[in-house]
Amino acid sequence: MTTLTAPGLAAARPRSLEKPGQLFPVTVVVIAIIAIWYVGAFFLNAQLARDVFARQKVEPSISQMIGATYSMDRPLLPAPHQVAAELWKSTTGYPINSKRSLVYHGWVTLSATLAGFVIGTLLGLLLAVGIVHVASLDKSLMPWVVASQTIPIVAIAPMIVVVGYNLMNGQLGLSTDTSRFLAKAMISTYLSFFPVTVGMVKGLRSPDPMHLDLMRTYSATGWQAFWKLRFPTSLPYLFTSMQIAVAISLVGAIVGELPTGAAAGLGARLLAGSYYGQTVQIWAALLAASILAAVLVAIVGLANRIVLKRMGMAR
Amino acid sequence: MSSRGHLQPWIAFLGLFAAVALPLDAAKAERLLPREGTAGWVVILALAIAAYAAVKAQRSALTAILLAFASCAGAWAALDMLPGLAGHTGTGFWALLLTSWLLAWALVAQLSAIKPRAGPAGFGLKLLVPLLFGAWLLIFWQVIVVAFQVPSVLIPPPSAIWAKLVSSIPILAADFRQTFLKAVIAGYVIGCGSGFLVAILVDRVPFLQRGLLPVGNLVSALPIIGIAPIMVMWFGFDWPSKAAVVVVATFFPMLVNTVTGLAASQPMQRDLMRTYAANYWQSLFKLRLPEALPFIFNALKINSTLALIAAIVAEFFGTPIVGMGFRISTEVGRMNIDMVWAEIAVAALAGSVFYGVIALIERASTFWHPSFRT
Secondary structure (H helix, E strand, O other), rough: OOOHHHHHHHHHOOOHHOOHHHHHHHHHHHHHHHHHHHHHHHHHHHHHHHHHHHHHHOOHHHHHHHHHHOOOOOOOOHHHHHHHHHHHHHHHOOOOOOOOOOOHHHHHHHHHHHHHHHHHHHHHHHHHHHHHHOHHHHHHHHHHHHHOOOOHHHHHHHHHHHHHHHHHHOOOOHHHHHHHHHHHHHHHHHHHHHHHHHHHHHHHHOOOOHHHHHHHHOOHHHHHHHHHHHHHHHHHHHHHHHHHHHHHHHHHHHHHHOOOOOOOHHHHHHHHHHHHHHHHHHHHHHHHHHHHHHHHHHHHHHHHHHHHHHHHOOO | OOOHHHHHHHHHHHHHHHHHHHOOOOOOOOOOOHHHHHHHHHHHHHHHHHHEEEEEEEHHHHHHEEEEEEEEHHHHHHHHHHOOOOHHHOEEEEEEEHHHHHHHHHHHHHHHHHHOOOHHHHHHHHHHHHHHHHHHHHHHHHHHHOOOOOOOOOOOOOHHHHHHHHOOOOHHHHHHHHHHHHHHHHHHHHHHOOOOHHHHHHHHHHHHHHHHHHHHHHHHHOOHHHHHHHHHHOOOOOOOOHHHHHHHHHHHHHHHHHHHHHHOOHHHHHHHHHOOOOOOOHHHHHHHHHHHHHHHHHHHHHHHHHHHHHHHHHHHHHOOOOOOOHHHHHHOOOOHHHHHHHHHHHHHHHHHHHHHHHHHHHHOOOOOOOOHOO
């Protein structure tokens, strides 16, 4: 770790040399977090374990205490290995279409997330194009889009779910599963729509005025200027806002599973776990959701890097 | 303002003609003029004069005033007739509404063509245009819901929501106190404060900085609200568990932004501090913290929304019988959708005011920053 001694020099190095320097600190931090988790699990569960030993009228030794706190059925805070074991068991232990498989629940959530994300991104793009090209839309609609960022939109989720579900299941006669799926996708759409609009309005305005003038001297039509200059320049903004959008659209899908009494999905898993006090199940579902979010964000980030590299914009 | 600017008033003329000639009521063949009498004449005249002014003198203060008056009169007439026509509106009614809307749109186009100016006049203009848009959104919402008799379990009309909001202020106030004043504020202060302090600690250790930043970035993207059931288990049903979720949700954005902000000062500036023989604290308070302020305020603004969301969603997992999230989820279950909308209106107002206050503080304390100096 020679870079440690000279942080000023490290900044001057090319990025390819900087990367491996991060791996070690990140590993140390992650290990530290897991260690803190273990210590915390011991102290949080100690009271429960002591109660159990007191009922058996046994004076526990330290090693007994540690063993007991790390292997409880319904601990206050399950130890990391318990969560990992539960995660492993519930993803690989059951057939994929079984209700006990986390892969099944994960897919239910993921499908709604992706559907909402794709539709929301497209709508956001359309709106951004409109805002950039029509002055009165910009003046009248844009303040509302910005203001809507300050509003706790997720609060509408239960209403959209229940109302949308009733509309589609009762009035349009769709099947229960489809209606639930569509209702959740609607929330994800709604949530992922705003970051994309805001980011893309910024992105479509990002070309250098000089470049726009150049397009005008080429007597390019508005359409040509859009495709050949505005859209390519806005791509970095698009990907950044898509990363935000995909993360929040997963949150939307999970929240959307809370109020309908949905039988499937990671949110339903969380809710069921909290009803029955199955802490290990809650943590496993939480970890699965986190992995899903990380993977989704990473995929968008990867797409970002590939696209920008092929366009020669990578820095 | 080319062909489109000319086209709108002409379409408005056509619409006005349709509004006068076509029946208002689908059930009875009744037209606007005999039915409304003098008021009908006033509305029609106002619309006609405004459309004529818009065609004739393209952009002037008088045209804008005429347009504003005409669109208000048209909208008022439409809303006034609405209850009597619910469920059997005729084509004439829609022509009247759309004509008024077209004139309002022409007004918006005129207003947004004005060059932005500084001072209160420019600010008022900046506020007026979106307000017009919002008002028309509400008008269309009201008209469509009432005219097509959409069941109020699907979407209640804005008038019903307003009535509910006014009649249930005590409940809403209690919910606001429980969720916002207790859970959100406490969690927000603790979360942002601890994120800030940890960031200053982390900043002193480059190793931690490189290790924690990627982890913090990752955690910022995770669905934090999922920890709500765990927090409810740890801290009980009342507001401390919600505050705990808010703390976790706001901690990481603050940490990441502050660490980034503390690194934002230029090497040249830091060298200058060194030549002044400034010690760590002096350079922290006089150079690096002020430089980090825009980043810190960015985090504070992001967190203001996150905190409210986290508190409301956390209440879906179990609360005492008060709170905004609790009210939303139970009233949805009882199909009192107007109450849900009232609660959402309160949440939206609280969120915007919270954000606005932070934005004002930001303006006051980072007035030197290029983004405000223009």
